[in-house]
Structure formats: structure tokens, C-alpha cells
Amino acid sequence: MSILHYFSKDANKRAKFIFGLIAPIYAKVDPHLVKGYQKTIQKLDDEITIEGKTVLDIGTGTGAWAMKFLQSNAAKVHGVDLSPKMHIVSKEKHPKIEFSIGDAEDLKEFTDNSFDIVTASFVVHGVKVNRREKILSEMKRVSKEYVVLHDFIGKTPVFVRFLEFMEKSDYKNFKKNICNELQAKFTKTMKIESDLGSGLYIASK
Numbered sequence: 001m002s003i004l005h006y007f008s009k010d011a012n013k014r015a016k017f018i019f020g021l022i023a024p025i026y027a028k029v030d031p032h033l034v035k036g037y038q039k040t041i042q043k044l045d046d047e048i049t050i051e052g053k054t055v056l057d058i059g060t061g062t063g064a065w066a067m068k069f070l071q072s073n074a075a076k077v078h079g080v081d082l083s084p085k086m087h088i089v090s091k092e093k094h095p096k097i098e099f100s101i102g103d104a105e106d107l108k109e110f111t112d113n114s115f116d117i118v119t120a121s122f123v124v125h126g127v128k129v130n131r132r133e134k135i136l137s138e139m140k141r142v143s144k145e146y147v148v149l150h151d152f153i154g155k156t157p158v159f160v161r162f163l164e165f166m167e168k169s170d171y172k173n174f175k176k177n178i179c180n181e182l183q184a185k186f187t188k189t190m191k192i193e194s195d196l197g198s199g200l201y202i203a204s205k
Contacts, residue, residue, distance in 0.1 A: 037121075040150060040194040041068040047190065047202055048146055050074050053116040056142060058104045058135070059123030063090035065150060066097050069117075078115070080107070105134040110142045118143040121150040122198075125174035129181070132174070136185055146204055149178070153191065153199035 044050065051073040057066035060079030070077045079094075080102040081087055090099045102109055104123065118139040124132055139147045152175050178201060182189045186203035193199040 036195075037065060037068045037150075040198065040200060041072055043192050043194060044148060044200055044202070045072055047192070047200075048117065048148075050117070054114075056080065056110065056115040056118045058107075058118065058120040058139060060090055060099065061086050061121075063094040063097055063099065065119070065121035066090075067094050069119075070094075070097060074117075080104070080109070105131060105138060107138045107142050112141055113144045114142045116144050117146045117148055119148040119150065123151070124149055124178070125151050125171040126169040128170045129173065129177065132170075132178075132181060136181065140185055140203075140205060143205065146202065147182075147186065148203075149182075149201040150198065151178075151201065152197055153193050153201075154197050156197045 041050075050069055052075050053069075054076045055066070055069045055074045055078070057063075057069070057077065057079040060066050060081045061083075063079050066077050066079040077097050079090055079097055079099045081090065081099070082101070082103055084101060087099055087101050090097070100109060104120070120135070120139065124135055127135065136147070152171050154175075156171065156175075179189065179191060182201060182203045186205060188204045190202040191199065192202070
């Protein structure tokens with residue numbers, strides 16, 4: 001894919017280029033990501049018992065976040081990502097998880113109420129409000145009960161802010177507005193801080 005896609009007005013083309021470019025780097029840091037997510041997944045398990053649940057991970061990347069659910073004894077975990085290169089990496093790194101290529105704004109591969117938990121790790125902050133609305137609607141549709149965002153909460157580290165600038169993400173507005181956006185769609189929402197400016201947004205239908 002040409003570097004010109006980075007300057008495209010099409011956000012999906014930009015995302016495919018960026019994450020295709022960094023896929024080899026993420027492949028090498030994947031074990032550290034899996035380990036680093038332990039505290040956060042424990043906080044989630046304290047609120048929602050993961051054991052026995054079916055889980056869909058949107059924008060799964062290398063599958064590191066999806067793997068934490070499998071390690072927490074989820075009954076089934078499926079990861080979906082827009083990037084073909086990330087798809088290759090995830091399948092290689094985590095062969096026990098089922099992965100597919102797909103668009104978070106149109107999860108046509110899955111029927112209504114397909115999974116107990118539908119989650120996304122550092123995905124939803126990357127798009128503007130109109131696209132967030134589409135993604136959250138699709139996550140709600142395919143979820144039986146819970147939608148879980150693992151994303152930015154509180155102060156964002158300087159280096160991460162630089163990366164988000166390069167990605168052209170909407171993380172500032174995400175942090176400011178996501179709680180209201182979730183409350184408009186779900187009957188119950190919860191915000192739990194974790195490490196290094198990250199945490200959980202848990203919503204139930």
C-alpha cells in the first residue's frame with residue numbers, strides 16, 4: 001500500500017496503511033502487551049466474570065487484548081481487524097483464537113446478540129464522533145449484554161500524544177465525550193481507571 005494512503009481523506013485507507021506499517025513492530029512487542037494488560041483485565045474480571053463468556057474483540061491488532069480473555073477462561077474469543085497484515089500477525093501469535101478481517105463500522109459477519117462481551121482496545125478513540133457512533137451501535141448490536149472499551153482515561157503520556165497526532169486520532173474529544181456517548185446508548189455505564197492514562201469503560205444493554 002502506497003505512502004500516499006497516509007494522506008488520504010479516507011480514514012480506513014489511512015488506518016490500513018498505518019497499522020500495516022507498524023504490524024512488524026507490534027508483532028515483536030506482543031508478549032509485553034499481553035503481560036501489561038494483566039492488571040486491567042483483572043479489574044474487568046472483578047466486575048464481569050469472564051470465565052465461560054463468549055468474546056468478540058474489535059480492532060484486535062496482534063490479538064494481545066483478545067488473548068487476555070482466553071487466559072481468563074473465556075469460552076470463545078474471536079478477533080476482527082481491518083488490517084490484513086495485522087490479521088497475519090494475530091493468527092501467527094495466537095493460534096488458539098479465531099481471527100477475521102472486517103470493518104468495525106459494519107460487522108456484517110456477525111448476527112445480533114452473538115457474543116456475551118464485545119470489546120475494543122485502543123480503537124474507538126481513533127475516529128471522530130460520527131464513526132464512533134457507528135462502531136458503538138455495531139458493538140451493541142452483536143453483544144448479548146456487555147460492551148467494553150479499553151482506552152484512554154485521564155492524562156495521556158507525551159509520547160502517546162505524539163503517536164495519536166501522527167495517527168490523526170480524535171482521542172481528546174473521545175476522553176471528553178465518550179461517557180455521554182455511552183450513556184446515550186446503554187442502560188448502565190461504568191468508568192474504571194487503570195495504568196498510564198488508560199482504563200475501562202463498561203456498558204451494559
